[in-house]
Amino acid sequence: GDSVTQMEGPVTLSEEAFLTINCTYTATGYPSLFWYVQYPGEGLQLLLKATKADDKGSNKGFEATYRKETTSFHLEKGSVQVSDSAVYFCALSEPLFGNEKLTFGTGTRLTIIP
């Protein structure tokens, strides 16, 4: 079955540091890949996505590239801010199979220190 393996947290960085959160996946078909973010007290919201190999999703300074050869979708940001403190979830779905269900990684809690 499908699965997502995500970098264990928590991660603590200083403001303006470079961020990488690793994510790898296993899927039977050609999944769409997502990063969702959960800010304190709020619901999950989409951060970025990519639907096919070599696509790069980007939003709010975050980027992730769909790497089919390494089955990875690592999240990166060049200079983090305190407001980026949240829990980040890597996820996949297989829409071509009519499957809207999301399979999530375990989540990575990120804390940015001023």
Added chain:
Amino acid sequence: GAVVSQHPSWVICKSGTSVKIECRSLDFQATTMFWYRQFPKQSLMLMATSNEGSKATYEQGVEKDKFLINHASLTLSTLTVTSAHPEDSSFYICSAPGQGTDIQYFGAGTRLSVL
């Protein structure tokens, strides 16, 4: 953007009672909604897919009679935890796919504490 409202955000109940959680799509219609359970420091585990006008589809290992799902309209799905016990204490989250998109919109979640 699309908004999903979940209510209540926090509920405390006695063991043996039932609790209903509502999930509403506020500005779009959702023929399908998803219910997740999130344990502390763990990922979201899909419990069931709620289908408007038909029976819900439950994931393996989820008790249908314990977690009753009703999707009576295109904007409302409810999850009822029946005869709740302390082991049912958890964070329950719903989501709905945006129309014509593969993006899911999530409610803020409901924290259930069973005493």
